[in-house]
Amino acid sequence: MxxxxxxxxxxxxxxxxxxxxxxxxxxxxxxxxxxxxxxxxxxxxxxxxxxxxxxxxxxxxxxxxxxxxEDLAAEAISEPDVRSSFIKDYLEEANIKGTGLTRMIQAKLDAIRTNRELIDVTMAGIPKSDLEELKSKSLTDMIESDYPFAIDPMxxxxxxxxxxxxxxxxxxxxxxxxxxxxxxxxxxxxxxxxxxxxxxxxxxxxxxxxxxxxxxxxxxxxxxxxxxxxxxxxxxxxxxxxxxxxxxxxxxxxxxxxxxxxxxxxxxxxxxxxxxxxxxxxxxxxxxxxxxxxxxxxxxxxxxxxxxxxxxxxxxxxxxxxxxxxxxxxxxxxxxxxxxxxxxxxxxxxxxxxxxxxxxxxxxxxxxxxxxxxxxxxxxxxxxxxxxxxxxxxxxxxxxxxxxxxxx
Known part of the structure; x- marks a missing residue:
């Protein structure tokens, strides 16, 4: 080989x-x-x-x-359990403030159909404007912030x-x-x-x-x-x-x-x-x-x-x-x-x-x-x-x- x-x-x-x-x-x-x-x-x-x-x-x-x-990363997470592990690791390292926001972003990522699109989204970052209005029980999520990103771009x-x-x-x-x-x-x-x-x-x-x-x-x-x-x-x-x-x-x-x-x-x-x-x-x-x-x-x-x-x-x-x-x-x-x-x-x-x-x-x-x-x-x-x-x-x-x- x-x-x-x-x-x-x-x-x-x-x-x-x-x-x-x-x-x-x-x-x-x-x-x-x-x-x-x-x-x-x-x-x-x-x-x-x-x-x-x-x-x-x-x-x-x-x-x-x-x-x-981006192609290699998408191909690497082709197995469902590997994809789930990747999303978990990504969210843990994304410095998200608030558990409600984390759950909302995880649902958004889980719902993405293709692995290549998932990789592209994780690289681009997630602006708060892309998320629906937070209905959270977390004080951190409820406090307004001018910072525009839920997850920073790369x-x-x-x-x-x-x-x-x-x-x-x-x-x-x-x-x-x-x-x-x-x-x-x-x-x-x-x-x-x-x-x-x-x-x-x-x-x-x-x-x-x-x-x-x-x-x-x-x-x-x-x-x-x-x-x-x-x-x-x-x-x-x-x-x-x-x-x-x-x-x-x-x-x-x-x-x-x-x-x-x-x-x-x-x-x-x-x-x-x-x-x-x-x-x-x-x-x-x-x-x-x-x-x-x-x-x-x-x-x-x-x-x-x-x-x-x-x-x-x-x-x-x-x-x-x-x-x-x-x-x-x-x-x-x-x-x-x-x-x-x-x-x-x-x-x-x-x-x-x-x-x-x-x-x-x-x-x-x-x-x-x-x-x-x-x-x-x-x-x-x-x-x-x-x-x-x-x-x-x-x-x-x-x-x-x-x-x-x-x-x-």
Whole structure:
């Protein structure tokens, strides 16, 4: 049987990828609540869907199998008892105030005819305006509130990179930084437990969504079959990296070393992949602000099974040369040598590329200075529009979760 998860690099030819087509959850964004839902602006849904469809079509034209989170989740809950369990878990994690409201929403969800429609509704959230007048015995339900939602939407779902990460043949189902995103990982739980594509494959589970410390997929990069890069960032705790390393070594999935990069906790550097992505065996896109000396922690397993951690302070170039065991690497600056272009294009995810083969990547067309620098370095570019998608602060890598790559 072919392994349904196989990701031992960032650049091996992409064979299967998981996406989420933006849905009604974006139309449930409201200006007063953008910060809570981690958005800076409201994308226009029809245009965002056109841009996302073009992204998916480009991947298919390149021979990549595209599967959708919403389809896999619907297929995973095909058995009635699994569907009931999913609804129960969803309601428990939805932060609903009041038992009467919970019962009303459960009745609404139970009555939905198809599993795909059920998944779409759970992703979109439930505005109070969609519910009939509450006839409740609960004081909490009876007290009026101006807050418009009974259950919040999940507008960040089209960034499929973060809720879980594929590492080798295993999966890290992540504890998300923000409470508003933690429910997103429920879909991964059901997909990897119950979907026919995955359930009988004994997929190693490398992190638990209920763990006490946070980690996100944008901070998890597979540099080679032996080497992972992890970001210590706004979204990922150092303790989570230690836990992930322990699980990886215990489950013997092949990686020999993890490099934990301390990139700080600034919003513009929310994940490692917003400032650093792999393009080819020896080429990387970077934000200029990480070019100086970095603090990096090398994590490996000793012969007697203990974890060894070594702190290093060196340039990114020197660290990559050392641990990838190559003579020289080429670091290509977001924005080229123009600091204003670097700031603007990094904000628009100029450093966040998706490699579909060694030296071939997908980029937003809106970052011309960075894209020119990539082309001059010999990287093959495939362009997608991102005028609406980028409003959620994520690029092509953020919007994709590889399930299978060819080994290199």
């Amino acid at each position: 072919t392994q349904p998860i196989n990701v031992f690099s960032e650049i091996g030819k992409l064979k299967t990828v998981l996406l989420h087509r933006p849905g009604k959850e974006l139309e449930n964004l409201m200006p007063d609540y953008l910060d809570d839902l981690l958005f800076d602006d409201i994308p226009y849904l029809p245009q965002a869907q056109k841009e996302h469809d073009a992204f998916a079509d480009l991947l298919r034209k390149k021979g990549v199998e595209v599967v959708y989170l 507008p960040n779902l089209y960034f499929t990179r973060d809720p879980f990460a594929t590492l080798g043949t295993g999966v890290s189902i992540n504890k998300m930084y923000s409470v508003t995103r933690r429910r997103e990982t429920l879909y991964a739980k059901y997909i990897f437990t119950y979907h026919p594509r995955f359930k009988d494959s004994n997929i190693p589970m490398l992190y638990d969504r209920h763990d006490s410390t946070r980690i996100e997929g944008g901070d998890e990069l597979v540099l080679s079959k032996d080497l992972l890069a992890l970001g210590m960032s706004q979204r990922t705790d150092v303790a989570s990296i230690e836990k992930l390393a322990k699980n990886i070594f215990e489950q013997k999935i092949g990686f020999k070393r993890l490099l934990a990069f301390d990139i700080g906790s600034k919003r513009k550097f929310m994940h490692l992949d917003t400032v650093f992505t792999m393009l080819d065996y020896d080429k990387f896109s970077i934000h200029p602000e990480i070019e100086g000396d970095l603090t990096v922690y090398s994590i490996s397993e000793t012969v007697d099974g203990k974890i060894e951690i070594i702190k290093e302070c060196d340039s990114l170039e020197a660290i990559l040369n050392k641990y990838l065991e190559i003579d020289t690497v080429k670091l290509i600056r977001c924005g080229g040598n123009d600091p204003m272009a670097a700031a603007r294009e990094q904000w628009n995810d100029g450093s966040n590329t998706l490699a579909i083969a060694p030296g071939e990547v997908i980029v937003y067309d809106r970052n011309p200075v960075t894209n020119k620098a990539l082309e001059e370095a010999g990287v093959t570019l495939n362009y997608i529009a991102g005028s609406e998608l980028v409003r959620g602060r994520g690029g092509p890598r953020c919007m994709s979760m590889p399930l299978v790559r060819e080994d290199i």
